[in-house]
Amino acid sequence: MMKILNYGSLNIDIVYQVPHIVKPGETIPASDVSKNAGGKGANQSVALAKAGASVWHAGTIGSDGEWLKELLESYTVKTDFIRSYEGITGQAIIQVSEEGQNSIVLVGGGNANNRREDIDDTLSHFEEGDYLVLQNEVNLTPYIIEKAYERGMNICLNPAPYTEEVKTWSLEKLDMLVVNEIEGQDLAGSTGSYEETLNTLCSRYPGLDIILTAGADGSWYGKDEFREFAPVAKATVVDTTAAGDTYFGYFLAGRLKGLGVKEAMIRAAGAASITVSRPGAMDAVPWSRELT
Ligand code: RIB
Numbered sequence: 001m002m003k004i005l006n007y008g009s010l011n012i013d014i015v016y017q018v019p020h021i022v023k024p025g026e027t028i029p030a031s032d033v034s035k036n037a038g039g040k041g042a043n044q045s046v047a048l049a050k051a052g053a054s055v056w057h058a059g060t061i062g063s064d065g066e067w068l069k070e071l072l073e074s075y076t077v078k079t080d081f082i083r084s085y086e087g088i089t090g091q092a093i094i095q096v097s098e099e100g101q102n103s104i105v106l107v108g109g110g111n112a113n114n115r116r117e118d119i120d121d122t123l124s125h126f127e128e129g130d131y132l133v134l135q136n137e138v139n140l141t142p143y144i145i146e147k148a149y150e151r152g153m154n155i156c157l158n159p160a161p162y163t164e165e166v167k168t169w170s171l172e173k174l175d176m177l178v179v180n181e182i183e184g185q186d187l188a189g190s191t192g193s194y195e196e197t198l199n200t201l202c203s204r205y206p207g208l209d210i211i212l213t214a215g216a217d218g219s220w221y222g223k224d225e226f227r228e229f230a231p232v233a234k235a236t237v238v239d240t241t242a243a244g245d246t247y248f249g250y251f252l253a254g255r256l257k258g259l260g261v262k263e264a265m266i267r268a269a270g271a272a273s274i275t276v277s278r279p280g281a282m283d284a285v286p287w288s289r290e291l292t
Pocket of ligand 1: 009011012013037038039040043091092104137241242243245281282
């Protein structure tokens with residue numbers, strides 16, 4: 001049976017509720033602070049699992065992050081390939097404004113300490129036709145792409161947080177690319193509309209499933225000449241953290257369960273609208289039974 005592996009980040013999110021995102025040189029009070037489970041990778045594994053998919057999460061944590069592993073297991077994510085090391089777990093220092101917008105500072109920790117031998121060992125448990133989910137929050141991502149490609153895995157990349165290096169990766173080896181409007185424009189070298197950006201990416205990467213998310217403006221799908229659009233689902237925004245992670249996890253889970261593109265997009269947008277209506281990251285991701 002086809003398996004899903006997500007080689008991705010695990011973070012301890014320290015979240016400050018602030019009136020607005022702090023400006024350079026400014027000091028502001030936070031009305032609250034909380035410690036949440038996060039990391040783009042782990043959030044996406046939880047979204048896949050809560051959407052009903054069977055997923056293994058791989059990555060690296062310190063002893064301070066053991067609780068993340070237990071939490072993932074409680075969400076039915078398999079943790080056999082999460083390795084412990086001597087240092088600290090990754091951290092995200094997050095400000096959430098009264099409008100629900102966020103700003104994030106990352107500390108790599110375990111996410112920056114994945115080792116080639118662990119990647120090789122993990123991938124040896126997966127085979128041709130299995131799915132690999134990746135973001136840009138762990139070290140050695142280009143290496144993981146190369147090795148998974150050699151094994152014939154289907155590779156799905158959300159290159160967030162975006163860096164210039166992403167352009168040097170072997171993106172033609174991917175099967176699915178999920179970008180937001182800024183990442184998409186930078187990759188495409190375009191300053192045009194969402195549709196123009198998608199057209200450029202689709203002609204550059206033939207045969208690739210491409211999703212372009214644009215926050216409140218909705219999301220677009222492209223593959224060769226085929227296009228779809230899904231509007232955003234209405235929500236009262238409390239905290240946008242993990243909205244994109246929810247969308248990606250739900251979209252992929254939907255497609256692997258046999259949903260059509262449009263149906264999977266609408267379901268993903270619905271799930272993301274629930275995530276933004278709640279505080280936190282992976283805890284805010286809804287279970288599929290919560291979607292109407
Ligand atoms: O995508 C949201 C995530 O980004 C947060 O949970 C934080 O850990 C950062 O990695």
